[in-house]
Amino acid sequence: MNTEIHNAYEVIKNGGIILYPTDTVWGIGCDATNPEAVKKIYALKQREESKSMIVLMNGERMMYNVFKDIPEVAWQILDLSEKPTTLILDNPRNVAQNIIAEDNTLGVRLVTEPFCFKLMERMKKPLVSTSANISGQPTPKSFKEISPEILKGVDYVVNLNHDKICDKPSTIIKLTNDNQVKIIRK
Template structure:
């Protein structure tokens, strides 16, 4: 398959490119496109045959449901009902990085929902994404635009790296501003439950409805027999090519432990990658050190995480050692991704 790659400027959008990509989606093809979270790999959400192509291109397990992306608030045809709390969440956080799980209508095929009676829906804030959805004339089912299990792409070049020759069109549009997949909240239960942390934090959600809570299993290693209700609940995700360990505890002890482990690997002629922050990056005399940014600005940590893991792949490191972060607010989402990246390989200090 020949993959066409077009880069557009969100401040001066190429309508011809948007319309071309929209036509491909409408006719059952695959298009990678930017959102504020990560790049998505889109297909017509209402076509089971089109959606099947996503799973083939990504190598994605078919029991992993997809999120449906929309460009306006008219979702009545896609769902059976919209609880009042869901309406409040939509009004406050859409467009934006929040996916709301609702009971699906018969318009949504089983391929999109992984044969669940529910479906996740979100309205991206990225203008290119919304213009593409409008041009296609259909809701777009879209997981991240990468080979399944790899770090999600936040740059168009990473989509090309993973999907060249596997999809019809890659629509590039700059770096993703959030860098972490959307928060997912299940509104088919009462009180609503967060199934994946993201840029919309639990505290922000509680401002709308105080009873909203987070599934405690989110931060734990998933059971093998779980039937995922939302993307990312069951399978290893976001994983770099090299094995990864998270060193968790007091920062000074963490730095000392990482340096100790690094020396052991260097003695074995191994190339070590270290995932650090601005506050600690100069504390590591050996290894390839990548700073995610300052701990004072967790938004930067989240934005840079997946690209940093990709850079370690580029450098062909043998092992990655990562500092940990406090599991509160945005740090919860960051640690959720780190733990999955590391396969829950955590060293406590």
């Protein structure tokens, strides 16, 4: 795993994009603070930049670096969640502008999955995560379902968990600073 973390880090550090296993589905990712790398992902996915992507984080410190104000209910939801949960929060900062939604929100998921966690530990930055498919196509449930176009379009494919099957993307919950809660995907 250490070799894969090193290789992925070197690509990301130089503005590249990677294909990697997450705690849910296979993802395409890059440094969440690098707008040029984010543009590469939008281009590869053939996705409009008005459709924001989520970022993965590996702890509270990283969360507070991106969000000055985090509603208390966010921590309660994360503590009670039995499966990976993406929270959409208000007023992100210290990330590339082109991953922030038009309503000034950003989806974020805390991960404990070892590869992602250790990669972000090395990066000291959040990691973009979007499903490994062309926009509008089905999300691949396994590595072998990822299209050749995606495989050829990334700068590095992480060589871990190629046999993992995943058919459950994360729950998505939108929280506003005025304590409104909206479940977007269960």
